Amino acid sequence: MKKITIEHIARVEGNGGITATIDGNIVTDVKFTVNEGPRLVERLVLGKTPEEDVNLVPRICAICTLSHKYAAIRAMERALNINVGPKVRLLRELMHLGEMVESHALHVFYLALPDYVGFPNAIAMASKFPFEVKIALEMKQFGNHIMKTASGRYIHGENPVIGGFGRFPGRDELIWIKNRAVQFMPFVLKTVKLFAELPYPDVPESETLYACCNPPDNKYGIVGDEIILSTGETIDVQDYERLTNEFVVSHSFCKRSQYKDRPYSVGALARVNCLGKRLEGEAGKMYKKYFNARWTKNPLFNNAAQALELAYSFERIPEVIEETLPRPDEPIIPYGQTDGKGAGAVEAPRGTLFHAYEVTGGLVSHADIITPTAQNAEDIERYCYITAQKLLESGQEEKIKDRMDLVIRSFDPCISCSVHAVRIRKAPEEDWKMKIAKMKIDFSPLIVGFGSAGHSDDGAGLELARRLRGREFKDVWIEDESPEGTAEWEMDEHRPLLIVDAVDFGERPGKITMMPLQHAAWNAALSHRLLPLVTRRISFDQLKNSYILGIQPATLEDGEQLSEPVLLAIEQILDRLKN
């Protein structure tokens, strides 16, 4: 077995890695690891004043600094019943658009584009694309300028506070920004064309669920009091936990999320999928021209969606400033309330960001922060798995590392947020033995013998299950797929499963391979027979920790006899399960 590891994913913000383990012809494992140490920010803010919380939380991530500040302010204002005026709302939108421009310009041109044109970094790319690199730099600089004007600094500006702003930018500063935004438009439209027409490979493609904030008044936008899903369902932000359902995994400091037992994606592509029809003006025209079915299932299109959002942002900035200019400055709203509870959500450039607080006696008593990368982690792993497996099946193993790198980077992961890299690993000899040992310690799995009697080695799973029963093993089920076969299931069981089955991986007969059951859906050798089981019979919780133990058959022809190598494999497994 071997492992492909990208230890440090370069050109992303923060420190993370991804490892794919390859055992012969199949990918047995993909792990997205966040190495960024745990900083326990949610605990750090306990006992602090709401103002200190709003000072501290943007330090979670430098690139989404204002999104964190904005989400925290929205949550605190909800908790403490503060309603700010229209000018404050507009200036907040402006700073947020500035962050969107800065982050998207940096990501599409500097972090993503070098991959597609074959350069290690943007500075090297400048030799061939001097104009693009220069204007992209100016675009990013412009986003930074907006952030600095509205928040006081490029990074971790403190001007936005609970109840308003310390100081409003002057008329001349705003007019300069408005005019500059208009000047960028021709280049912005070229950017959309460039990224919408990039030759995105079709591996990986897989449907997923998308989620984002639902902006008011049926408009495109980047804040909302409600979450909208690509299915059309909506969820009140105060009930955000219904969407996020956070849990912890052992191989990462980044928490995970699932909605109704399904991974989901957030970010620019999610927003364009959920809200794209609402885009107006040039962005709307571009959406109609370029959006197609591939955008709904290929994460690489996130770069195209980011470019489209650049068009949205550059059109929206002048409008926001037009609306701001005639309005008088609004003083910071004082508040007397010392207790309350509230959640706030904003669309950070890389996806939906939730902050939720409880304030007791004027101090923070509970804090919950759910970042976009934490919500995307499950889908990042899933898409990397699909990538590795599909490329392996089509004999393009050498492409796996670079493609996984591309996939992970397309999610624009902000890893410092979630609490860098791809590795390909050859699995060690008899990797399955270690996995069984670990599984027995962590859970007490139910063993399911799967197979079809009367088809020689296809009965391997059934034979193993019968022998286990003969040794007075209790937690064993049998699922015989042959016409006269029976299935014995106890549906109230929620323990993880260890499914033993004959699986044709194209290996030497008798070779044993153990892989997570949830990967079965994307493995051609397994999907046809296990998919019905996976989708109908067991819960996602069960699925996540369940494994399949595959034995390579020698023959599947009619007959009652199992072949020698398969019988030997059964003995080995029995030995292992016994100890």
Add this chain to the structure above:
Amino acid sequence: MPDNKLKIGIFELTGCAGDALLIVDCEEELINIFKAANIEAFLMAKSDNDDEIELDAALVEGSVSTEKDLRELIEIRKRSKVLVAIGICAGLGGIQANLSNDDVWAKNLKAVYGKMEFTHSKPLPSKPVGDFVKVDYCLPGCPIGKDQFLSTFARLLAGNPPELFRFPVCMECKWHENDCLLNKNVICMGPLTAAGCGAVCVNHNLPCVGCWGPSEEANRTAEYRLLLEKGYDPVVIKNKMANFSGTRIFEFFAGFKGDKK
């Protein structure tokens, strides 16, 4: 191609990546930074990073918060002539160092992650880089300031040590002719905080939050008593003093006599 440019590496341990990002944010100067020195490692900006080359200077951001951070740091120190801690996470441990007292840390880690045993890298209480290896210089700030970074970078290239401000934010605040917020009974950390930001918060009519970390000669006891007189809660004052002071504040509170009259 051999040349006599200095070899420089920029590294990120645990933090918000804000100091590395600030370097990327030096838009106009960024290309010159890459031209003036050989940037051998800078994960945020390039993917062809050299992990073994001997460096003339290493700029390190972030606190040591995992065993992996620590291994990397020790290895970086071994191959670098000069090590500069950039930002208060590397310099002081950052905001996360507030919980770095062992018992407090263990309790809080459990509260966030439950009983999970991590398989990829063991977490550690967040500590400044200087607790483990020799640090030649520290640039304060959360994040570092662009002007201070560029001047430090230029001085390093010329083989000179950085020139840092040895006075508090109040000096810069007076240069901007702001009214003193303490006189208006607002809880402001300016007198305790290292200068370099240009008093940006007070310029925006807001109190200093202390994000550049402690000024060398700050009189914390005097500020504490002043704020007590103004009616602030002792816990709130201490928190405010601790937020951006990293592990440095523990030494101070250990010998604190401010509550005694």
